[in-house]
Every structure is written in structure tokens, then in C-alpha cells.
Amino acid sequence: MQLDILVFAAHPDDAEVGCGGTILKQVALGNKVGIVDLTRGELGTRGSAEIRAQEAMEAKRIMGLVVRENLGMRDCFFSIDESHTMQIIKTIRKYRPRIVLTNAPHDRHPDHGRACELVTNAAFISGLPQIKTELDEEPQLAWRPELVLQYIQNTYIKPDILVDITHFWVKKIACIQAYKSQFYHPDSTEPAVTYISSPDFFLxxxxRSREFGKYINAPFAEGFTCQRFLGVDNLQHLR
Incomplete structure (x- = not known):
């Protein structure tokens, strides 16, 4: 199965918060989009890995993803090493996306920046034919995505590109709220209150989304960074 866009996330719910509106927009445009979560988020203060897995599948349904899988790396303890890099390479070669989206280069949670470096490096190395991988005992062909973007998360980072998500804002919030164990929900029985479970988190x-939106004359937008220059075919398409 070849995807148009493959989204990597250190934890289930990172993609929904960081680029959920963009995912919804691209799916509506007919793109095949999938999410690969690196960890199960098992060290989260609220909920459990099993609960978050169920919530991730509900978010998948709302977003209309083609696929969602979890690589089972250790929450907070995965490394940028050969073993983890090869996991990412195999996944990229499996889905052969034109575009990869991944975590912010630095953020409040250290897993986010580490995931960004891991995925960004692997996306390049995946294009080297001398790196041999197999899937179901069949050799995989080398594949390098044309574009890797990092979605902005909690920490403010000046974006290189902004995507208007105005028409998908309400549905994006519904995707985030699918994680009832993690974010504010009036019926939650979770004993602990965290930064993201406070009602103020949505405000x-x-x-942030309104701030990004104002720069492109839109009510809501999501921001992304890129480690290379971006091009456009028609200046009239810029906002």
C-alpha cells in the first residue's frame, strides 16, 4: 500500500494536536494518509497504553486514515540508534510516501525532538539502496520521501509554512477529544490533572491556531518547519 502522506508521532495524540487539521484537509482532498505512532504512550500520567490504543483507533476513524500502526518503542527511552532507525526505514519503505510529517524539532516533551531527529534522519537514509531491509521476508526497495515537514507542538517555533485548517477546526477538536483519558472531558474519572487535561489547554x-491563521488571513492554521528550502510553481498560489 502506497500512501501520499505518512505521519510519524512519538505518542498517540501527537499527530492529532500537531497536524490533525492538515491531515483532515489532505484526506478530504483525496490523499491517502496514515499515522505511525512510535510508542504506546505507556508512561502517561493518565489512562493506560491499552486505553490510548482504543482512543487512537477512534481518532483514526474520525480522520479517515488508511492505516494506523504502532511501532512499540519505549516511551521516553527510545534512542537514535541503528535499531530504531531501521524500524523507521522499514516503515517508510513499506508505505513509500511522497510526504512525511513528524514531531517538532524541540518541544516540552523530550520525546518529540528525539522523534523528529530519528525520523528526519531515517527518511534520508531510507533512500540509500545499500541499506538492506526486508518485509515479510521480501526485500524492500530504497525509498526517499520528497518532503519532510515537522509539525509545531507545544513550544512556539517560527513556522516555515502555514496550512489553513479553518474548515476542519471543529473536526480536529473532535479527533483530540477522542483521547478522553488524556484531555479534558467532563465525565472523566481520571484522578490526576495534567497540563493537557486542563480545560485551559483547548483555549x-x-x-496558537488563531495566531498562525492571522498571518494568512484565515481563522485557523497549523504551522510546519522544514530543513530545506520550499518551492512553488505559481506565485499566485501563495497567501
Whole structure:
């Protein structure tokens, strides 16, 4: 199965918060999009890995993803080493996406920056034919995505590109709220209150999206960074 866009996320719910609106927009445009979560988020203060797996599948349904899988890396303890890099390479070669989206280069949670470096490096190495991998005992062909973008998360980072998600804002919030164990929900029985489970988190997130949106004359937008220059065929398409 070849995807148009493959999204990597250190934890289940990272993609929904960081680029959920963009995913929804690209799916609506007919793109085949999938998410690969690196860890199960098992060290989260609220909920459990099993609960988050169920919530991730509900978010998958809402977003209309073609596929969602979890690589089972250790939450907070995965490394940028050969073993983990090869896991990412095999996944990229499996889905052969034109575009890869991944975590922010630095953020409040150290897993986010580490995931960014791991995925960004692997996306390049995946294009080297001398790196041999197999899937179901069949050799995989080398594949390098044309574009790797990093979605902006909690920490403010100046974006290189902004995507108007206005028409998908309400549905994006529904995707985030699928994680009832992690974010504010009036019926939650979770004993602990965390930064993201506070009702104020949605206000903070809305403020960021509105701030990004104002720069392109849109109510809501999501921001991305890129480690290379971006091009456009027609200046009239810029906003």
C-alpha cells in the first residue's frame, strides 16, 4: 500500500494536536494518509497504553486514515540508534510516501525532538539502496520521501509554512477529544490533572491556531518547519 502522506508521532495524540487539521484537509482532498505512532504512550500520567490504543483507533476513524500502526518503542527511552532507525526505514519503505510529517524539532516533551531527529534522519537514509531491509521476508526497495515537514507542538517555533485548517477546526477538536483519558472531558474519572487535561489547554491550543491563521488571513492554521528550502510553481498560489 502506497500512501501520499505518512505521519510519524512519538505518542498517540501527537499527530492529532500537531497536524490533525492538515491531515483532515489532505484526506478530504483525496490523499491517502496514515499515522505511525512510535510508542504506546505507556508512561502517561493518565489512562493506560491499552486505553490510548482504543482512543487512537477512534481518532483514526474520525480522520479517515488508511492505516494506523504502532511501532512499540519505549516511551521516553527510545534512542537514535541503528535499531530504531531501521524500524523507521522499514516503515517508510513499506508505505513509500511522497510526504512525511513528524514531531517538532524541540518541544516540552523530550520525546518529540528525539522523534523528529530519528525520523528526519531515517527518511534520508531510507533512500540509500545499500541499506538492506526486508518485509515479510521480501526485500524492500530504497525509498526517499520528497518532503519532510515537522509539525509545531507545544513550544512556539517560527513556522516555515502555514496550512489553513479553518474548515476542519471543529473536526480536529473532535479527533483530540477522542483521547478522553488524556484531555479534558467532563465525565472523566481520571484522578490526576495534567497540563493537557486542563480545560485551559483547548483555549491555549485555539490561541496558537488563531495566531498562525492571522498571518494568512484565515481563522485557523497549523504551522510546519522544514530543513530545506520550499518551492512553488505559481506565485499566485501563495497567501
Amino acid at each position: 491555549i491550543h485555539e490561541g
